[in-house]
Each structure stands twice: as C-alpha cells, then as structure tokens.
Amino acid sequence: MSHLTTETFDANARAALGDVQLRGALRNATSLFGTRRLAAANGLQNWQELRTEARAIKDLVLLNLDRYLAEFVSNAESCGAQVHWARDAEEANQIVCRLANEHNALKIVKSKSMVTEEIHLNVELERHGLEVIETDLGEYIIQLAGEAPSHIIVPAIHKTKRQIAELFTEKLGIEPTDDVDRLTSVARGVLRQRFAAADIGISGVNFGVAETGTILILENEGNVRLTTSLPKVHIAVMGIEKILPRFADLDVFLKLLPRSGTGQQLTTYQSIITGTKRKQSDEGPEELHIVLLDNGRSRMLAHPVTRQSLACIRCGACLNACPVYQQIGGHAYGSVYPGPIGAVITPQLIGLGKAAQLPYASSLCGACREVCPVKIDIPELLLHLRAEITEGQKAEGSRQKAVGREPGLEVAREGRDQDEAVARSGIKKHKMEGVAFKLFALMMGSPGLYEWNGKAGRLFQRLVMRDGRIGKVGATFSRLAPPLGAWTRARDMRPIAQRSFRELWRDGLAEDRQRDQPH
Amino acid sequence: MEHERNNSAREAILGSIRQHLAASAPYDAVHAEGVHEVEPRAAGLDVKPAPSNGTSASLVEMFSENLRAVGGHPVVARNEAEVIAALTRIISDLQKTRLRARRIALSDSPALKGLMRQLNVEVEEIATSPGAAELFDYDLGVSTVQAAIAETGTLVLESEQERHRLVSLVPPVHIAIVDAADICLTLGEALAAMGRGSALSPTVTLVTGPSRTADIELTLAIGVHGPQELHVIVNEGPEIRDQRSEVRGQRSNR
Numbered sequence: 192m193s194h195l196t197t198e199t200f201d202a203n204a205r206a207a208l209g210d211v212q213l214r215g216a217l218r219n220a221t222s223l224f225g226t227r228r229l230a231a232a233n234g235l236q237n238w239q240e241l242r243t244e245a246r247a248i249k250d251l252v253l254l255n256l257d258r259y260l261a262e263f264v265s266n267a268e269s270c271g272a273q274v275h276w277a278r279d280a281e282e283a284n285q286i287v288c289r290l291a292n293e294h295n296a297l298k299i300v301k302s303k304s305m306v307t308e309e310i311h312l313n314v315e316l317e318r319h320g321l322e323v324i325e326t327d328l329g330e331y332i333i334q335l336a337g338e339a340p341s342h343i344i345v346p347a348i349h350k351t352k353r354q355i356a357e358l359f360t361e362k363l364g365i366e367p368t369d370d371v372d373r374l375t376s377v378a379r380g381v382l383r384q385r386f387a388a389a390d391i392g393i394s395g396v397n398f399g400v401a402e403t404g405t406i407l408i409l410e411n412e413g414n415v416r417l418t419t420s421l422p423k424v425h426i427a428v429m430g431i432e433k434i435l436p437r438f439a440d441l442d443v444f445l446k447l448l449p450r451s452g453t454g455q456q457l458t459t460y461q462s463i464i465t466g467t468k469r470k471q472s473d474e475g476p477e478e479l480h481i482v483l484l485d486n487g488r489s490r491m492l493a494h495p496v497t498r499q500s501l502a503c504i505r506c507g508a509c510l511n512a513c514p515v516y517q518q519i520g521g522h523a524y525g526s527v528y529p530g531p532i533g534a535v536i537t538p539q540l541i542g543l544g545k546a547a548q549l550p551y552a553s554s555l556c557g558a559c560r561e562v563c564p565v566k567i568d569i570p571e572l573l574l575h576l577r578a579e580i581t582e583g584q585k586a587e588g589s590r591q592k593a594v595g596r597e598p599g600l601e602v603a604r605e606g607r608d609q610d611e612a613v614a615r616s617g618i619k620k621h622k623m624e625g626v627a628f629k630l631f632a633l634m635m636g637s638p639g640l641y642e643w644n645g646k647a648g649r650l651f652q653r654l655v656m657r658d659g660r661i662g663k664v665g666a667t668f669s670r671l672a673p674p675l676g677a678w679t680r681a682r683d684m685r686p687i688a689q690r691s692f693r694e695l696w697r698d699g700l701a702e703d704r705q706r707d708q709p710h
Numbered sequence: 711m712e713h714e715r716n717n718s719a720r721e722a723i724l725g726s727i728r729q730h731l732a733a734s735a736p737y738d739a740v741h742a743e744g745v746h747e748v749e750p751r752a753a754g755l756d757v758k759p760a761p762s763n764g765t766s767a768s769l770v771e772m773f774s775e776n777l778r779a780v781g782g783h784p785v786v787a788r789n790e791a792e793v794i795a796a797l798t799r800i801i802s803d804l805q806k807t808r809l810r811a812r813r814i815a816l817s818d819s820p821a822l823k824g825l826m827r828q829l830n831v832e833v834e835e836i837a838t839s840p841g842a843a844e845l846f847d848y849d850l851g852v853s854t855v856q857a858a859i860a861e862t863g864t865l866v867l868e869s870e871q872e873r874h875r876l877v878s879l880v881p882p883v884h885i886a887i888v889d890a891a892d893i894c895l896t897l898g899e900a901l902a903a904m905g906r907g908s909a910l911s912p913t914v915t916l917v918t919g920p921s922r923t924a925d926i927e928l929t930l931a932i933g934v935h936g937p938q939e940l941h942v943i944v945n946e947g948p949e950i951r952d953q954r955s956e957v958r959g960q961r962s963n964r
Contacts, residue, residue, distance in 0.1 A: 219928060375923060455780075459917065469912060490730055
C-alpha cells in the first residue's frame with residue numbers, strides 16, 4: 192500500500208469512505224474509546240478543574256519555554272543524560288545516526304513514538320544500514336506490512352486479525368490462526384530475541400520535567416520498559432513542547448492522559464527516568480541521550496491561537512470524538528498526526544501550502560474541543576488556519592507582499608513560501624465566492640426574493656438528484672456544474688424540502704394554530 | 711565539531727522560541743487564552759475523598775480491589791508465615807500450568823532469600839539477580855516493591871532501592887511483596903514521596919496490573935511484552951523493608 196499524502200486529502204477521504212471494513216473497525220474503535228473515556232472522566236470528581244489546571248500549566252510552560260527548557264537540560268545533564276538539540280528532522284536523524292555509528296550499533300529496537308514517525312527516523316536509520324524493529328505490537332504489525340499508523344493509540348486499527356494472521360504467516364512463517372492470544376504470543380517470542388540482541392533502544396517521551404530533568408514514558412505492553420532497560424544505550428526523542436515545570440505536575444497529567452487515551456486510570460507501566468544509573472553494576476543503560484526537537488514547533492509560539500497546538504499531549508481523544516475521523520480514519524490525513532489535532536498540527540509543521548485541505552476537514556462541530564484534556568480550542572485553530580490560507584491566496588492574487596499584515600502571522604510564515612504554495616493547492620477561492628456571498632445577503636434581505644429562490648431551487652434540483660441526494664458521494668461525476676460542483680465534491684447535499692415552511696404555514700398550519708388556541 | 715553544532719542548534723532554537731514569543735506578545739494581551747481562573751498549584755489535587763477511616767486496613771482493601779480490577783492477583787498476609795504460605799501456594803498453582811514456575815529469579819532484596827528458603831514447594835533453581843541475558847530463561851521473578859498506590863492498584867519500584875527492574879519485567883510471572891505500611895492513597899502522594907534530587911531513583915517504574923495490549927481488533931491480550939501474571943502479596947506483619955534497609959542504607963523519607 193502506498194502512503195497517502197496531505198495534498199490529496201479529498202481523494203484519500205473518498206477512498207476511505209468506500210472501505211467497508213475500515214469503517215467498521217473505526218466505528219468499533221472510536222465508540223469503544225469514546226465510551227471508556229467518558230466513564231473514566233466521570234470517575235473523577237474534578238475532571239473539569241483538572242483540565243483547566245493542566246492547560247494553565249501548559250500555558251505557563253509555553254510562555255516561558257526557553258527558561259524551562261534550559262532548566263530541564265541542566266538538570267538532565269547533571270544526572271548523567273546527554274542532551275542534543277535538533278532544529279529540524281534532518282538534524283535529529285543525523286544525531287541518532289551518528290550515535291548509532293559511534294557505538295558501532297547494528298540492531299535497534301524502538302518503542303512507539305509519534306515524533307520519530309514525524310521525522311521518518313526509521314527510513315534514515317535503514318538507509319544507514321541499521322536494522323530497526325518497532326516493538327509495540329500494533330507498530331510491529333504495520334512495520335511488517337510496510338504501512339503507516341492510522342490511530343495515535345491503536346496504530347493498526349485498520350487491520351483485521353485475519354489480515355494480521357496472513358501477514359504473520361507470510362513474514363514469520365507461522366501456521367494460519369485467527370486466535371489473538373496466539374498472534375500476540377508469536378510477536379512476543381520474535382521480539383524477545385530482538386530485545387536481547389539490540390545495541391540501542393529508541394523511545395519517545397510523554398513528559399519531561401524541568402525541575403528534575405526527568406523523562407516519563409507511558410505504555411501498556413512492557414516494550415518501553417524493555418527498550419529502555421536492556422540495550423546499553425537509550426536514545427529518547429522529544430519535542431521541545433513536552434516540558435512540565437515541576438515533578439508534582441505529573442500528578443495532573445497522569446490523571447488526564449490515560450483516561451483520555453484509553454479510559455484507563457493509569458496505563459500499565461510508567462517509566463520515570465532521571466539520568467543514568469549511578470553504579471556500573473546497576474541495571475539499565477549506560478548512556479541516556481535526549482534529542483530535543485524543534486522542527487517547526489517554536490514557530491507555533493508566535494500567536495496565542497497557534498500556540499495552543501503545543502499543549503497537545505497526544506491522547507487521541509479528539510480522533511475518537513470527531514465525526515470526520517470516525518468515517519475516514521487516520522490514513523486519509525496523509526500525515527503521522529491524524530484527526531482534528533492532525534488537521535491543525537500538520538499544516539503548521541509542514542507548511543499550509545502542502546496541507547491546505549486539512550483545516551477544511553472538519554464540520555467545526557466542536558466535539559474535539561469538548562473532549563480535549565488540555566482544552567485546546569481546535570475549531571478556533573481550524574478557523575485561524577483557514578483565514579491564513581485565504582490571506583495567502585489574496586496576497587497571491589494581488590501579487591502584493593505582506594504589507595501591513597499581522598506581524599504574528601508574518602513571523603509564523605517565515606521561510607514557508609506560503610502564498611505561492613497555497614495558491615497552487617487544491618483549495619481554490621474564486622472572486623465568485625465574494626459575489627456569491629453578496630447575492631446571498633441580497634436574498635436573505637428580501638422575503639420575496641428568498642421565496643422565489645426556494646421555488647427555483649426545487650425545480651432545478653430535480654435535474655441533479657440521485658437516490659434522494661444531490662451530488663451523491665461515490666457517483667462517477669458530479670451533476671452540479673462548476674462552481675457549485677465544488678460544494679458536493681466531498682459531501683452529499685440534502686435536497687431542498689418539497690414544500691417550504693411558508694407554504695405549509697399558508698396551507699393550514701396557521702389555521703391549525705388558530706383552532707388550537709383557547710377562545 | 712559536534713559540540714559546536716549542538717551549541718549553535720541550542721542557540722537557534724532558544725532564539726527562535728524567544729523571537730516568536732515576542733511576536734505573540736501584542737496578541738497575548740487581548741487574547742482570552744492567557745486568562746485562567748485557576749493558578750497552577752504546587753501540589754496535585756485530591757481527586758478522591760479520603761477513605762472513611764485513614765487506617766492501612768482500608769488502604770489494603772482499596773489497593774486489592776483496584777489491582778483486581780486491572781487483572782492482578784492480590785493476597786493479604788498477616789505475618790511472615792502467611793507470606794511464605796502465599797508464595798508456596800502461588801508457585802505450586804503456577805506449576806500446574808504451562809507457566810511452570812520452576813526456575814525462579816529474585817531481586818537483590820535480602821529479605822527474599824530467607825523467605826524463599828522456607829518455601830514448601832519444589833523448584834529447579836532459585837537465583838538472585840541473574841544477568842539480563844540469562845533472565846529470559848526464568849519462569850518467575852520475585853521482588854519487593856518500595857510503595858503502592860491504593861486508588862489505582864499501582865506498585866512503585868525505585869531502582870536505587872532494589873535491583874528489580876528486569877526481574878519484574880522479563881519473566882512471564884512477577885510476584886511482588888509490599889508492606890501494608892508502604893501503601894499510600896493517591897498517585898499524588900506517591901509522586902511526592904519519590905523525593906527530589908538525589909533521593910529520586912534514576913528509574914522509578916509504576917506497575918498497574920499485568921502487561922496488556924488491545925492492538926489486534928481491540929481484543930484484550932494479556933502478557934505481550936511484560937509479565938502475563940502479576941501477584942502481589944500485601945504484608946501486614948512486621949515490615950520486610952526493615953531488613954532491606956540494613957543493606958541498602960536509609961530509604962527516602964517515607
């Protein structure tokens with residue numbers, strides 16, 4: 192299966208909608224996690240206060256990020272960790288490859304990490320001739336299949352156990368089975384050998400504590416513990432936004448993250464790592480390397496709206512709550528970060544021009560905002576990014592270079608060639624749009640015109656209706672002529688009712704009402 | 711050269727952070743996001759009301775209940791004899807299954823050797839703190855733990871206090887012994903007790919139940935990479951940790 196890209200979101204989404212198996216799996220996963228999350232949140236008396244507090248802590252960190260990062264680094268180093276700063280993906284990958292080279296490493300085990308997916312670390316390591324094995328069961332499955340994760344928490348949610356069994360039969364030579372326990376134990380057996388032989392373990396980081404220089408990683412399987420305990424070298428890759436000020440702040444976030452992600456009170460294991468072992472004879476790696484990655488994150492600090500994106504703790508709750516994600520799944524977003532949070536983070540990381548469809552992949556219903564454990568206002572962010580896209584197109588249209596534009600946006604754009612790229616992207620805004628809204632305003636201001644328009648619409652729609660819908664999704668071509676066709680490119684439209692409310696009112700409702708009124 | 715690269719990357723990233731925060735300042739003043747009713751507090755919140763009485767008996771009960779809820783097996787022992795009886799029963803039960811429990815690896819907690827000598831069940835081998843490579847061949851790991859959390863059924867393993875990082879992880883079964891006096895109510899209390907600076911172990915591991923995954927069709931499978939069975943013996947008798955402290959020195963002030 193080829194990897195989908197952000198630039199073809201509409202087509203990706205349409206293909207996903209036709210995938211019956213995928214949609215069944217998504218329905219099961221999103222509703223199960225949604226129900227569990229709600230039950231877990233309701234199990235706490237002060238869920239809302241915790242969310243508010245978590246966000247306040249994150250805001251405090253982000254507004255003083257330089258200071259807290261410096262504090263984190265100084266404390267981590269004083270406990271024996273070695274810290275590496277990486278401006279972008281390329282630099283982070285170079286650091287990891289250089290470390291592998293310095294240790295004459297051949298075999299690497301990895302635990303699940305979004306940030307290493309973001310920088311495509313595996314590709315780079317393999318290019319350097321290193322063997323990299325993903326050890327999280329779901330990640331291992333999709334690595335065997337050569338696919339990308341489709342959910343933050345359950346990366347292989349798009350695959351059935353039958354497909355996984357076939358994959359294991361093909362790649363690992365096992366007898367065909369669809370017993371999940373058997374498949375799990377096969378993976379356990381294969382991966383134990385990898386753990387035993389690995390030279391380096393690579394993990395992500397959920398939280399870094401400035402006060403103590405601690406990193407914390409959550410998991411359920413035990414592969415993070417093995418990855419960070421057995422090999423002689425542990426490399427932890429973390430985004431610069433993962434910092435919390437105090438050790439005690441972990442209390443708040445350890446209550447929110449597992450409950451929001453899987454509905455657990457706590458995940459099975461938390462590895463709370465502060466530097467390296469103190470005696471040579473102790474257990475654990477000899478070296479701990481922490482790679483601090485910017486890769487576009489510091490740009491998001493330039494405006495309070497975009498800065499919210501950096502509060503995200505990667506729980507996946509917004510995916511499960513999102514009516515769009517529920518239908519199309521993670522692959523359609525074409526990025527390692529799917530769902531509502533992906534729709535706002537991806538364009539900021541890779542540039543609006545390359546992901547201009549993503550901020551539109553939302554009905555702005557607000558479900559994501561309701562479930563977010565750190566109260567990120569994702570709809571606000573989506574609108575902010577849409578505005579940036581429109582601004583970019585205006586600028587392109589008039590060939591004017593950013594005169595008098597908001598300075599925040601200007602800085603955020605730096606080095607991204609936004610305007611041109613946005614104009615090239617799939618979302619085309621026409622002068623027609625402005626005209627259309629003027630006509631709309633005219634119509635809404637005149638009852639006669641409004642009624643006439645409804646009648647005309649009802650006559651006209653007979654020509655384009657199919658199965659009671661306009662522009663049926665999946666139809667070979669849209670019967671609405673451009674530019675109206677754009678409206679139905681990615682969604683069905685319900686037809687205008689056969690009789691308008693006004694007609695119903697005139698024909699009887701008014702009389703009914705008079706009759707019902709007491710005299 | 712690498713040192714220079716690292717320095718210039720650090721300066722670039724910190725500089726970029728400062729530059730973009732400065733660009734944001736005019737908007738921060740007018741944007742509602744900066745306004746929060748709740749100030750971050752120094753300590754965590756109390757999530758649950760205190761139990762009806764603060765005695766360790768109710769903490770033991772709450773811990774056991776929450777451990778059971780995540781698939782762990784708690785046993786309460788009133789004295790050392792009951793701890794040994796519980797160990798004997800768990801091991802002999804395991805021996806009837808495919809989990810065998812014939813080769814047993816212990817952490818370096820000195821209390822364990824004495825307890826295991828009194829086991830009333832036959833085993834092939836009992837080894838203290840085998841190396842990482844050998845551990846893969848053991849059926850069972852036994853350790854004590856430094857603390858437990860009642861509200862979540864969680865064990866707290868501090869690497870500076872005991873050599874149990876791998877014994878609790880690699881074999882397919884883990885038996886942990888916790889003193890009832892070391893059970894605290896909330897996660898927040900446990901985090902506070904982990905100490906600061908030198909008192910904080912290089913690795914603290916929180917363990918809540920056996921290893922689990924739902925990565926295949928959301929079907930729960932127990933024991934994917936870590937132990938598939940977790941037994942916890944809660945010792946209400948004289949504290950086992952006292953024996954430990956002779957060797958390991960003063961523990962953090964719990």
